[in-house]
Amino acid sequence: MQKVKPKKFLGQHFLKDLKIAQNIADTVDAVPDIPILEVGPGMGVLTQFLLPKKRLLKVVELDYESVDYLRREYPELEDHIIQDDFLKMHLNRTFDGQPFVLTGNYPYNISSQIFFKMLxxxxxxxCCTGMIQKEVAERIAAKPGSKTYGILSILIQAWYNVEYLFTVEPGVFNPPPKVKSAVIRMTRNDVTTLGCDEALFKRVVKTTFNQRRKTLRNSIKPILGKDSSLLQDELFNKRPEQLSVEQFIELTNRVFNQLKIES
Known part of the structure; x- marks a missing residue:
């Protein structure tokens, strides 16, 4: 069978190590009994270990060559192969509104966008599991005070418990990426509402981390303005990486109330 040639513009790095593929597939077992959506199956190295789990499985693949390969090699997937761009999909239609586990050996060039869509x-x-660049996995799992703690860390940890599961070396891929990879699992926590304006929360997090070396007093001025009385509070002496998710929620509420007063 003619194999699929990895395409650089799609960020394709095909995993060759079947043991690692099995281990990644098994990460979905943390949330059993619901459907699975695999992103970027390529030649099905992960798919082959997801199929025996006897759960409804759909795969989404943009590469027409990979889709043809999957249809030939995995005829049982015939009605469950979605040839589409995951980032443009309406996910509430994928399983008729049912919850599902998201997994995959994600294309490295869009992994952050995939997780923003997950949110x-x-x-x-x-539950969302899978393999991404080690650097991105470390950012997602990072704790306050870490150099890697940032926008992804906070926005994801507000809603998900993050587990950094294991590191994967470049040599087990074709072609080998220039970076190490890692497998992570994100499982929804018990939070149903943040207790603040969620749009403003995202704006505060992104605005402050876009100037992460500055104190909050300076980085948040695009939202509050340079003359806001709230900036005198000692909280604003801190830098964004020093704040926990809970402190960012508190900060968002204080900014929200101040904007109300000044409007």
Whole structure:
């Protein structure tokens, strides 16, 4: 069978190590009994270990060559192969509104965008697992005070418990990526509402981390303005990486109330 040639513009790095593929597939068992959506199956190295789990499985693949390969090699997937761009999909239609586990050996060039989309559908995705760049995995799992703690860390940890599971070396891929990879699992926590304006929360997090070396007093001025009385509070002496998710929620509420007063 003619194999699929990895395409650089799609960020394709095909995993060759079957033991690692099995281990990644098994990460979905943390949330059993619900459907699975695999992103970027390529030649099905992960798919082959997801199929025996006897759960409804759909795969989404943009590469037409990979889709043809999957249809030939995995005829049982015939009605469950979605040839589409995951980032453009309406995920509430994928399983008729049912929750599902998201997994995959994610294309490295869009992994952050995939997780932002996951957050948009967090009420449909109780668990997300898979392989990404080690650097991105470390950012997602980072704790306050760490150099890698940032926008992804906070926005994801507000809604998900994050587990950094294991590191994967470049040599087990074709072609080998220039970076190490890692497998993570994100499982929805018990939070149903943040207790603040969620749009403002995202704006505060992104605005402050876009100037992460500055204190909050300076980095938050695009939102509050340079003359806001709230900036005199000692909280604003801190830098964004020093604040926990809970402190960012508190900060968002204080900014919200101040904007109300000044409007």
């Amino acid at each position: 948009d559908y967090k009420n449909l995705i109780p």
